[in-house]
Amino acid sequence: AQSVTQLDSQVPVFEEAPVELRCNYSSSVSVYLFWYVQYPNQGLQLLLKYLSGSTLVKGINGFEAEFNKSQTSFHLRKPSVHISDTAEYFCAVKDYGQNFVFGPGTRLSVLP
């Protein structure tokens, strides 16, 4: 069964600094990869997704992620964060089955 690891449970960063949120998954078979963001007391919103093709994926709000098949990673990055990026971020993987597997989440806190 698939598993997803997000090594950092909390990431504090100052405003306008770069950030990387790490995600690793367990399987080396072809997968679809996703990053979701959850703002306080809200549902999850899709940030970006990797289905195939270019390994660098751009999403909403200036985020991007790079798929690395050999390292089974899909790290999320943003070159300059804003206060409004404070939220919880979830990495998820789906293989050719129907179901998604989510990581435990990383809480990003952007400090003024």
Add this chain to the structure above:
Amino acid sequence: NAGVTQTPKFQVLKTGQSMTLQCAQDMNHEYMSWYRQDPGMGLRLIHYSVGAGITDQGEVPNGYNVSRSTTEDFPLRLLSAAPSQTSVYFCASSWPPGQGDTGELFFGEGSRLTVL
């Protein structure tokens, strides 16, 4: 364009009571699912359905029932609530792989359940 709608948003139950969380989607998605979200554990799949009349168990199905009589609706039933079921519940839907859109999950806004 409502997307995925969950009701109620908040509910307090006493141990042993039963209730149903409602979920409806208007995107004609075949796949629907229920997750629970607990601190530090991410989202865990409770039950899912790949179409009307078809349901299956996820990772944490005990204490929950589902049914799928229509494409649009996927209610989650708690048969006899326990404090361990205190959580935030999310309904989500998507196209199956290879059909329609890209298979991403669309989420409702969540239902916060407290069992005393």
